[in-house]
Amino acid sequence: MRLTGLIAIGAIGLVTGCDQLAPFATPPTDAPPPQARPAPVELSAESQKIAAYYKRVEQRQRALDLLRSDGGGPDTPFDNRRLARTFEAVAFSREFSDAGGALVRRRDESILHRWSDPVRIETTFGAAVSDGQRADDMAAVDRLARRLAGATGHPISTVQRGGNFHVLIVTEDQRRGIGPTLKRMLPEIRQREIDVIESLGLSTYCVVVASAPNDDGILTRAVAVIRAELPPLLRLSCIHEEIAQGLGLSNDSPDARPSIFNDDDEFGRLTTMDEFMLGMLYDPKLTPGMDADAARPIVQDMARALTARAF
Known part of the structure; x- marks a missing residue:
């Protein structure tokens, strides 16, 4: 299953897993200095077994026509009402909540982030990640950053150092x-998050x-x-969903279609609906901290205009 939520952690049976925990608050600190690339090491026997798994x-997902990359089509129509409902479901709730100091999988209302x-x-890559995989993943993140910047209208870019959104691709x-x-x-x-x-x-x-x-x-x-042992399509799906969720679309919904924000893993990359929702999230008519009730009429107007x- 693929669970998502702002600062949440996600998992999904035999499918892509993505989640978050729940925003925490403390004063920001300066970005850490960049680390030198570690010397290449061999993939451990355990990581090799995980990669084979x-x-x-x-292969099973592809045989079921999952992890689609087409962004949706005639078989996945959506209207303004579905768009508005889906946006509210993924932007104003989270998958994990705090229960007596423990993280529990329980859908909870959230403000807009x-x-x-x-x-x-x-x-950043783990020492056992090959040069070829590094090049592929860096290119994928760079393409996604440009796409997200276009969808949101917000400055989003890739950097070699001084980042405030870190993507760690590491082995077990x-x-x-x-x-x-x-x-x-x-x-x-x-x-507890660690x-x-x-x-x-x-x-x-x-x-x-x-x-x-x-x-x-x-x-x-x-x-x-992100697990470095994942094969290309599953790894790309994680890159797309985790970075998009880290921008503020923090949950999954079983009604989100066509969308990557759905536990069914039908789509492995951002879809047209996802780009619409990212644009809505960063529209100046909405503001951070709004709750679903305050945002609902604005969201409905935006959904009508977009569709x-x-x-």
Whole structure:
């Protein structure tokens, strides 16, 4: 299953997993200095087994015509009402909530979250990730950043250092000890979030955590962790969903179609509906911190205008 939510953590049986935890608040800190690239190392035997497992998962998904990349078509029509409902479902709720100090999978209402500062995406790889995979993934993140900037109208770019949205593509061995790296990039992260990320089961493919330091809906930092053992299509699906979720579309909905924000993994890349929702999220008529009730009439007007122009 693929779970999503602002600062949430997601997993999905034998399909792409994506989630988040729930925005936490503490003062921002300066970006950490860049680290030198580690010397290449061999993929461990365990990572090789995990990679073989995920290869079978991707083959199964493709045999079922999942992980589509067409963005939707005649078989996936949607109107303004569906667009508005879907936006409200993914932007104003989260998959995980706090219950007595523990993270539980329970859908909870949330305020609108988005970035105010320019988003600078910095991608870092584990030592065992091959040069070829690094080049492919860097190119994928760069293409996605340009697409997201166009969809949102917000400054979004890739950088080699000084990022405020970190994408970590790491193997099993490195992820199990990733706590210090997460703490350096997100000083406000809690130990329970670190524990979840370090102990992911195979059903969880990727995770994103985003920070709203003042608890006002304004995101300032994010970290996405993606399994390097994933084959190309599953890895690209994680890149698309986790970065988009880290921008503020924090949940999944079973009614989201055509959309990557759906646990069914029908789509493996952002769709036309997803781009509409990202544009709505960053429309100046909405503001960070709004709740669903206050935003609903504005969202409905935007959905009518978007679908009228497109269809």
